[in-house]
Amino acid sequence: MKLLNITFILFFILGLSQLHGQVIIGKPTLGFTQACASESFNEYQVTFSFSPDTALLVSNQFFIELSDPTGDFTNPTTVYSSAEGEITSSPATITFAFPETVSGEAYKVRVKSTAPIASSTPSVAFAAYYKIQDTPFSINNLIPTGIFCAGGSYLLTIDNPGNDDNDSPLQYPSLNFNWYKLVSATTSVIVHTGLTYEVTEAGTYYAETNYGTCTSNSYSNRVVISESASGNDSEITSSRGNPYCASDGETILSAISANSYQWYKDGELIENATNQTYNTNISGFYTVNIDLGGCSTTASIDLDTMTFTSSLNVEDEFSLSNGESVTVNISTDADAPMFQWILNDVIISGETTSSLVVNQAGDYQAVITQTNGCETSNTLTFSVTEPFPDVENIPNVISPNNDGVNDTWVIPKKYVSGSNTVVVIMSSRGEVVLQTNNYLNNWPQETMDLTSINSVYYYIIKPENNQTKKGSITVLK
Template identity: 30%
Template structure:
């Protein structure tokens, strides 16, 4: 009987065990549905799946939570666990495994490790889970991001035994330059990580190919823009680069192909050709084709491989013109004034006795034999057209039998345009400023602008005007003095023979500035919660920029372009004032609060032997050696000035004996204005 009872109890327990086993369900390790790593950006997402074992139903309100470990793969600290997603169910009973699907899961923006692990946790019911193997999670926002190394330039050193060059990273997001210190960095040399290099700069001392990148583990090959361009560092032993030509020597006839080139050509190098020590504009390739005229001379090629290997020069070669040239050609275009006889002039080194002919359009006007190096032709009135001079160089004096020509277009003008400008670079304190006629052009019926020659200026009568009023000056230049108070200037021209419209130049404002402009500060003290206004001298012709000095650097205050600036913070400010001619900075104004400017400066003195207020007495801090005090009379003359600290020196040392009612003062500390105002003298 007991034996049967024991068997019954065992059966009951076995049944209970089977029931418990069926009640507890397990969640397998979650995994990516595709790929092996989650490389996240702002525009992508990922799907994950976990397998739920068969079993009885779970509570209908149960949710499955996809959780991400800390970067080391640990779930020990709940604060470091991040919830990625949660779904409701599947919670029904199942005799087979079920899928728990998590879709469109984004990667946390702080994720950056190859060692993260995942698990799925149930909020209700008796459910266990399995932690995944490591899955790389990395986030990198590469939209519009550009990482540029060393401004894209390779590092090339030449003809040295060793080198050292620092290369650096620049990061931009569209037009915005980002702080490189906001990123982590690693450096590669020839595709291999350089241990210990994590700064945005790298000192390169070896040849190789270098690249910087933001480290994103196993996602390095997935993200497109987490890495910079590659920069090659090389040490080049440059041999004797020379100028060569396919011809037998450097002597040419004008009609031959005259090509010079570098003996070593690399289109990544920078080239500049020189003739007779003058750089040839636009000739910046490894080859040059010489013109048919005036090509003889000494040629040098300058080569730059990099900023550290630059200005290498070849040995000079002398190119000889075996034929003849036109050494002074005709101008490209000329204006023929009414009643004017215009003389065309060319110069040539063709042998005396060569044949020449002048042609207008297609008609030969005159021909003859040269008697010297200069050939001229007088164009008659109304002789507009296309002109050409041709020269057949005399053989055998010219073995090339050179055929030379030069062309110009002669047009009539319907009107004229005058340009006036200052002579040379103008300093704001320059006195006087000389302005002059810099260009006069004739404008043809089809709108072509053709410069007049200086000889043609004599056909015009000129007159200078200031603010619309004649100055009486009729020369081609005018001195404008500070005492003249500037103004707007024009030059007017009248064609003497008549028949052409009068001409007025551009309007040129002349405004004088000094280097000691003091800003007005109103009120002088910046109260808490209030503001002060800085004011610079106003002029319609001035443009203004405002700056604040921060840590010794001038920082532009955006969108402040008037002559006033409202300031709500203490600091040192100045205005940069520009005229049409020059730019000057005002004296820096120090804006301080009540504590900074708490020492009172008297604005009234009463000299005359009454003991008190005889002298202008300042607080003790103005006795320091970096203080400068300047006092001006009402007409702007310096009445008193002292460097190295002030000690009640005025009006004892007053140039005017303090006989005026009002004086103006400026107090500077280390060349920065700290206070200015007026002094009233009461007698």
């Protein structure tokens, strides 16, 4: 009898010990119905209960584990770990974040403890996606149309690489895509899943990043695809829009995907322009002949680069005698133009109108800036020279010492620029130091390294009438 009582007491004590060392964790309750996480939002809550509170040891930790997309916990992902002894009372609510790899409709979570070891049953299933790319993107190079020959197809692709103008989802290899076809003005159906779609039926198509039941802004432009036996007119798109400001750089003109291309501007063939795209910053009417394989088509765009034209009322080069002046006028179709005049690379102070009174020699620039809309500038140039002196004889002595007197070899006007006379000057060793048919009375232009006090050079002057002149030139040191 005593032995039976002792045995009963031992079992009672053992039962109490086991009861104190166990904890029951209830099925976790989700604070959400689906998880559509992104860089801007990724905080979700789970609430769970456990009993008894006294069963937890001070070293206990709670973990939140995430299943695979089908709800399987064979290789779970830990999405939350509490500190030792952090959670001591029930119920408890935990906030956690989803990893960027989640993508599926049937995830589950469960709660586990370490001291004592216990695990809850899995939660209800839920959809979870991390929207790593959540902005609009482009397909078909933003070209709104496409054509395929009867019995053929047209390949729609997502544009890549990503840049400031196009946040391409192809930058993220884990993503997949749904392709849609419009069936009415407000409804569409999924026709394909993948990176590209080969269209075999006419219609309007677009793509969306596959975030399941989560809504997102990761969708493409719409493209109208038609079938053609003889070829319909297609469209050319401009990467910078149309019109656009040419001062921003070149725009990329793009045609639909095809076998081969030939580009034209204003009806004239552009040599070697045989790619799908053509870069330009010049206004004009551009067309492209497109070979689709079994048929062909054309595309066109009237490109406006918002440029303007300007002109001067004088020649590019003219001369003025002492005391003479001329008023140079600018004609321009620039919108709200501003003007600046420059002489020999120095801005002429106070001259900001469309005209300038010119009374001295030099190299001039007229800068016209369009200030309304597209801000861009044009620069026109002209040169003013002093008329050549009409000396009577060909001199045979010069003294290039920069004293302003007899510094260059000045010959009669009938032999200088504009007369088409060939002038040749040779050293005493027979080396040609100057040969021109546009002599400007300016030899020597630079300081000469003379080897003797009086160096001798020889000249030959050949006018158009073939009455050649020959002689010597003594250069005084």
